[in-house]
Every structure is written in structure tokens, then in C-alpha cells.
Amino acid sequence: MSTKLSPQARRWRAIIFTLPIIGATSFVLYKRLILGEPRRRLPTDLERHGNEKVATILSTAESKGGPGGRPTGV
Numbered sequence: 097m098s099t100k101l102s103p104q105a106r107r108w109r110a111i112i113f114t115l116p117i118i119g120a121t122s123f124v125l126y127k128r129l130i131l132g133e134p135r136r137r138l139p140t141d142l143e144r145h146g147n148e149k150v151a152t153i154l155s156t157a158e159s160k161g162g163p164g165g166r167p168t169g170v
Contacts, residue, residue, distance in 0.1 A: 127133045
């Protein structure tokens with residue numbers, strides 16, 4: 097399908113792919129460590145309803161027959 101790349105072309109491909117990743121990561125770390133911006137966090141359902149959610153999961157699993165909802169004794 098595609099031709100094999102020479103070693104020099106493979107090096108260039110690696111550089112082209114990794115430089116933007118390194119640049120973006122460095123920029124984010126600079127903002128966090130030097131400028132003091134807080135770390136971004138994804139909102140989770142557990143932050144709002146932590147204990148209620150865990151209790152619901154556990155009670156549902158127990159009512160279905162065991163941990164993880166698997167029937168026991170199978």
C-alpha cells in the first residue's frame with residue numbers, strides 16, 4: 097500500500113509529530129507552574145452526588161445478586 101520510509105524520513109516524521117505535542121505540554125506546564133493557574137479538572141457526577149451515587153450503585157448491585165451485579169453461585 098505505502099512505500100517504506102527511509103531512516104531520515106522517519107526521523108523527520110517523528111520530529112514533525114512530536115514537536116507540537118512537546119510545545120503544547122510545555123505551554124500548559126508553564127502556565128500552571130510559573131503563572132500559577134489552577135489545574136483544570138473534568139466535572140464528575142461524584143463531586144455533586146458522591147455518597148448518594150455510591151450508595152445507589154452498591155444497593156443496585158446487591159439487589160441483582162452480588163458485587164458488580166453478577167449472580168452469586170454461578
